[in-house]
Amino acid sequence: MVKVYLVTSNRAKAAEIISALAEAGITAEIAPIKKLEVQSDSLEEIARVAAESLPPSNAPLVVEDAGLFITALNGFPGPYSHYVYKTLGCRGILKLLEGVEERRACFKSAVAVKMPGGEVEVFTGETWGVITREERGDKGFGFDPIFQPEGSAKTFAEMSLEEKNLWSHRGKAVRRLAQWLLEKYSAEAGGR
Amino acid sequence: MVKVYLVTSNRAKAAEIISALAEAGITAEIAPIKKLEVQSDSLEEIARVAAESLPPSNAPLVVEDAGLFITALNGFPGPYSHYVYKTLGCRGILKLLEGVEERRACFKSAVAVKMPGGEVEVFTGETWGVITREERGDKGFGFDPIFQPEGSAKTFAEMSLEEKNLWSHRGKAVRRLAQWLLEKYSAEAGGR
Numbered sequence: 001m002v003k004v005y006l007v008t009s010n011r012a013k014a015a016e017i018i019s020a021l022a023e024a025g026i027t028a029e030i031a032p033i034k035k036l037e038v039q040s041d042s043l044e045e046i047a048r049v050a051a052e053s054l055p056p057s058n059a060p061l062v063v064e065d066a067g068l069f070i071t072a073l074n075g076f077p078g079p080y081s082h083y084v085y086k087t088l089g090c091r092g093i094l095k096l097l098e099g100v101e102e103r104r105a106c107f108k109s110a111v112a113v114k115m116p117g118g119e120v121e122v123f124t125g126e127t128w129g130v131i132t133r134e135e136r137g138d139k140g141f142g143f144d145p146i147f148q149p150e151g152s153a154k155t156f157a158e159m160s161l162e163e164k165n166l167w168s169h170r171g172k173a174v175r176r177l178a179q180w181l182l183e184k185y186s187a188e189a190g191g192r
Numbered sequence: 193m194v195k196v197y198l199v200t201s202n203r204a205k206a207a208e209i210i211s212a213l214a215e216a217g218i219t220a221e222i223a224p225i226k227k228l229e230v231q232s233d234s235l236e237e238i239a240r241v242a243a244e245s246l247p248p249s250n251a252p253l254v255v256e257d258a259g260l261f262i263t264a265l266n267g268f269p270g271p272y273s274h275y276v277y278k279t280l281g282c283r284g285i286l287k288l289l290e291g292v293e294e295r296r297a298c299f300k301s302a303v304a305v306k307m308p309g310g311e312v313e314v315f316t317g318e319t320w321g322v323i324t325r326e327e328r329g330d331k332g333f334g335f336d337p338i339f340q341p342e343g344s345a346k347t348f349a350e351m352s353l354e355e356k357n358l359w360s361h362r363g364k365a366v367r368r369l370a371q372w373l374l375e376k377y378s379a380e381a382g383g384r
Contacts, residue, residue: 036230037230037231038228038229038230038231039229039230039231039238039272039275041275073279073280073284074278074279074280075279076275076276076279076280076284077279078275078279079275080231080272080275080276083231083233083268083270083271083272084268084272086266087265087266087267087268087269087270088265088266088268088288092265092268092288095287095288095290096280096284096287096288098287
């Protein structure tokens with residue numbers, strides 16, 4: 001059984017990652033470590049630097065960084081989505097888009113893993129959709145009530161955790177991590 | 193003659209710091225180093241970590257981090273003012289404040305110096321003012337056209353560099369640094 005540790009202080013995010021990993025047969029729990037978060041326009045760089053700066057461990061350590069990139073706002077709030085959510089909330093985004101017809105947005109996730117040997121790998125996932133005209137739903141977290149993925153009639157906040165994981169940027173990135181981990185460990189087991 | 197090196201890629205900011213230091217008799221030029229910028233709600237922490245992670249040097253190395261904290265927006269854009277300026281611009285801030293009577297805002301600066309011995313000190317400056325109803329002026333940089341300090345009829349962007357330094361958060365923080373440096377070097381010279 002592969003087991004990994006998550007380095008995050010966001011419990012809602014951790015729940016999504018733990019559920020997506022569990023579907024692939026991987027166990028995960030939160031490690032009580034604080035990660036280094038640099039300022040960068042690139043989620044991949046933020047996740048990679050965070051993973052590289054983690055202490056040595058006997059198990060894989062996983063970090064994730066995500067952001068909502070709104071086309072009409074030149075990618076805002078992007079890597080600073082958490083801070084923007086805390087200060088402006090969904091209402092601030094809706095106000096910025098008042099009278100704006102171009103509603104496209106992309107939720108992006110970068111998942112980085114630091115292996116016991118020190119190797120760092122980064123996996124990404126993207127989901128395109130639109131910013132709705134009003135908040136809908138009370139599940140999920142952050143900007144979920146105003147993001148409706150392409151092909152769905154629901155916002156992320158109207159979906160169960162499992163349904164959101166099927167659609168979401170984070171679910172996609174975590175499934176890529178899971179596949180990589182399973183291949184790595186089965187190769188190691190086969191090589192013994 | 194005391195000489196320091198600035199670690200910044202923002203030439204407009206560097207010009208203000210060089211001018212304020214020159215008035216105190218301190219020479220400064222830009223060092224071709226990239227600084228580490230962490231994500232934090234605290235400018236002091238961002239500046240301190242950046243200074244601590246600089247390489248060893250024979251001269252004092254100076255970094256500065258600044259942000260515009262708007263009361264009605266819970267401190268937004270704060271430490272992420274540069275990114276928010278790049279994506280939303282002054283117009284985005286004015287749109288967020290449409291119909292909002294509470295216009296107060298505070299520009300904050302944190303200047304950190306790393307001394308040749310490795311010691312790091314942080315100096316801060318604050319200037320309160322209001323967010324104007326429209327952009328005024330074309331000097332300065334960033335959100336200067338929409339910030340009018342208390343007691344002035346001009347925005348920062350309507351002031352010369354020297355006049356802005358008299359009023360600004362950055363001018364205040366840099367003058368505190370200059371005073372500290374001059375005392376430190378005169379004490380050392382006196383102790384010889």
